Amino acid sequence: MSLITNGRLDRRGFLKTTAAGAIAASLPLGGAYASTPKKGGHLRVGKGHGQTTDTLNPGTWENGYTIAITHAKDGHLTEVLADGSVGPLVAESWEASEDAKTWRFKIRNGITFHSGKTLTPEDVVASINFHRGENAVSAATPIVAPIQDITIDGDTVVFALDGGNADFPFILSDYHLPILPATDDGIDWKSGDGCGSYVLETFKPGVTSTLVRNENHWRKDVAWFDSIEMLSLTDQNARTTALVSGDVDTVDKLDLKTIGLLSRNPDLDISSVAGTQHFTFAMSANQAPYDDVNVRLAMKYAINREELVEKILFGYGSVGNDVPIGQGQQFYNTELEQKTYDPDKAKFYLKEAGLDSLEVSLSAADAAFAGAVDAATLYQNSAKAAGIDLKVVREPNDGYWSDVWMKKPFSAVYWGGRPVQDQMFSTAYTCGAEWNDGFWCNEKFDELLVQARAELDQDKRRQQYWELQEIVSTQGAIIIPMFANYVFATTKKIGKPETLASNWDMDGERWAERWWFA
Template identity: 85%
Template structure:
C-alpha cells in the first residue's frame, strides 16, 4: 500500500504534476504581491455569478459564486494547492494499493463543525454517499461513479474500494461538491448551513448576497485572515465594474476585458491575469436535429473563427481551443492533433455530407455564461454565414440562465472552469448520462477507453489513451470549444495575496477567502 502516502502525490514519477501546476501564474499588473499575512478587516467581493435558484445542497453547486461559497464554508478530504498538486484537508494522509483500487484515508482529529461536534469517519462516509447511488441527482455522481464501496476501519480511517484502478482518486475527492457535512438519519445536514470550513455563514440570500464570519475554532491557523466577508451577486458587467471603481467592493472577477487598459491605470487597483483551464464553449444538443448528425457538428466547428474570438472577446487574454476541455499546458495534452481553424469551405463540405446546402440554428447566449458571450455569439453568427450556417442569436436573461436555458435549449453559450486532471474533465461533461453532459453526447468506445485510461499506471500507455480520448471528443463530440480564457480579476491594492496564484479556478482557485488578507 505504498503508491501514495502522507497526503501528497508522489506517484513515483508517474503523473509528475497536474495541469494547473504546469501553468505559470502571471504577476498582477500594478503591484507586487505582499508577503506577510495579517488578520482583520471586512472584505467585500463582487462576483459575476450566482442566481436566485442557488441552494445549499452541495450536489447542485454549478457556478463560481457557489464554488467560492463552499470553499469558504466547507472542508473536503483533499484540496488542490496553489501549485496544482494535491494536499490534505479533512483527510490527514492517505495511501493506495499497488493497483490503485483500494484507498485508505486517515481522517484528521480536531476538525469541528460551526454548529458544534467534530467531523467523524461516519460523516465522511455519509457525505460521499450523498452523491452516490441511483437516487442521487448530484452533479458529482459521475465523478465518483468508480467508488464501489466505502467502509470505516478503526476510529479514524475511511477505506474506498474502487471498481477499477484510479491514480487520480485524491484529486477526485477535492471536487467542490464533495463537502464533508454532519451525518443525519437520512443523509447529511446541508440545510442548516453548517460546515467545517474556515468561515461561518451568517446569511445566505440566493442570487443576492452571502455574509461570512471567520471560524475562530478552525483547525488551521494559517488561513482565513479576514474577520468577515460579504460576497455579492453582481452579474451585470457595468454594475460590477462600477462597484469596484467606486469602492463599494474590494475585488471582482470576470472583468470586462475591454476596460482593462483603463482599469490598470487606476493606482488603487491591481489586475491579475492567470493562464489556466477555463474555457468558453458552445454546447450543441446531440439528441436534436440538426446536431444529431456529426457532419453538422463538424461544420459548426469549422464555421467559427477562433482567432477572432480570442482577439475580440478575450483581447488576447487567452488562447484558441481545439474542441477539447484540456488546456495546452496540461499533462497529456494531445500535441499531435491538428488544430482546427476557420474554414468555411470545409464547413460547407460537411454540410453536404449531411445532405444539406445550408442550416438554420438558434444560439442562446447571456453574459451570465461568460463576459462577452452575446458578442461572441454575434461574431460566430457573422463568421458562420460564409459557410451557409445561419445562426440566430437569442439574448437570454442573466438570472436563471443556468436553470432555464443551459441544458434546456439546444445550442447555448457556456463557461467551464476546467478540472485539474483529464479524467475529471471528461467524466463530468462527456461520459454518457453525466449530469453535466451539456451536449447530451454518448460514445460507448469513449466511455470504455476512459475507464481503461483511469486505471492505467504505465505513463506512456496512459498518454496514448488520453491522446485518443481527446481526438474522439474533438472530432465527434457535440461541444464547440473555440477558446481558453485567462482568469482576469481585479483587487484593491490594499489586498495582499500569496506570491503563487492558483489556476485551477478563478480568483486564486476560488480560495481567496482563505488565502488573501488586507495589507
C-alpha cells in the first residue's frame, strides 16, 4: 500500500494503517551507503511536533517542527556546533570587552535573503529588537532583556549589556532569534523570507511544509538535499508506520516500546543521544494548592523517578532532580541531594501545608512527550501512597501547546534544554518570563542569576550556579523526574556525521543542513 500521492506525502493515508502491520511488512531497502556527503534527493521527514496554531512569527516558536524550519530557512548570528561549542554564522566573528558587557559582532558580507535583498547590519538590529521592549510578545524577551543598546559601527553590530555575560554568543544562537529582513515597523516574518540554506516553499501549520535548497547560499558545506518535505505527525502510530513503510526517511520521538522491534529491521538506523532534553510536570505556583512550597515538595517526593526512566524511557535516559541542567553541562551541581520516591516524606510536607490529603488533576497528551499519559498514570499510582489523589486528564494532541500548556494548572511538558545554564534559567525560571510555565517567582534566584551571568571567575560562577540549582530543586514549581535521550530513526539511505549534536533532537534540529543521502 503506497502512502504517496503525486510524489508527496498523504497525511490521511498514514492514519489508515497500523504501526505493527507496517513493521511486519517492511522489506530490506538494500543499496550502498557512502560515508561522505553528496548533493541530491528529496528528503521526507515525519516530526512528532507541530500544530494548526503554529505561525512563522519567531517569537512564538515552541516546538521541534518550527525549530527545524528556522534552522533550515534562516540564518542566526551564531550556532551551537555538534561538539557543544558555539560557532559563527551570520556573524563572521566577535569580540568582547574585558568585563564582557560590550560585544562586537562583525556581520558577514555577501549574504542575501531568498528574496534577493542583501543582508545588512540594520537587519540584525531589527531582528533582535523584535524581541526587546515592553511591547514585545516573544519567548526570547527574557534572554535579550540584558541588552541595553544595539548600535552599528560599519559592518559591526555592537551590543551593550547591563552586566557582563560570558555566554552571550550562545544566547544569540537561540532559535527564536533568526535574522530576518527589516521593515519600517519591525521585521518581515509573514512572507517566510530568510537567508538560510533552504527556501521555504509551503507552510501548512500542523500538516506539512516543503523546502528547496538555496543555490545562492553563502555556505557550500551544508544543505545536501535538493528538497525536503516535513510532515507533522503527532500521532505516534502514524509516525512509526510512515517510517517502516518507507514513506518517510526519518522520524523523531520514537515509541521507545517498539525500539527493540525496530532495531531488527536491517534498513533502519536507531540513534540515541544523551543531552539536555528533560520531561517535566509543571505546577502553577500562582494558584492554590501549588502556591505553597510544601505542597510542591510533597508532589516531588510522591513521584517514582526510577520507575519512569525504566517504564517510560526504557532506560534511554536518566533520573532527574528537578533542575533543568544536564549532568554533562559545565556547572551541573554534583553535590545536590538526589530526591527519591518517599511517600512518608510527601505526607510530611502535606501536613506542613496543613493538609491530610490532596486531590489534583494532571493534564497530559503524547504531544507533550511520547508516553506522557502513561507517565502521568504511573505518577497517579505512586502518589496514592502519599495520600494524593491525582486524576489524569488526557488532552487532545492538537492544540496542546496553545490550549493546555500554561493554561491548565498542572501539565506534562517537554523541554529541549539550552546549551548554557543562564539561557535555560532566563527562558523559563525568572519571574515573569514568557515561558515560566511554573509561574514561579523567587527574588533571591533572580538576583543570583544576574550575578552569575556577569561573573568571570569560573570558581565563583560554579558556586553561584550550584546555589541556583539548589533553589530551583527545593523551591521551584517544576517537577523534573527524568532526562530523556534523543532517540530518532533514519533509513540507512541517510548519511550522518560521526558526532551528532545533543542540544536538540535530530542532530540539534540541523539535520536539513548536516545530513545527506548516502
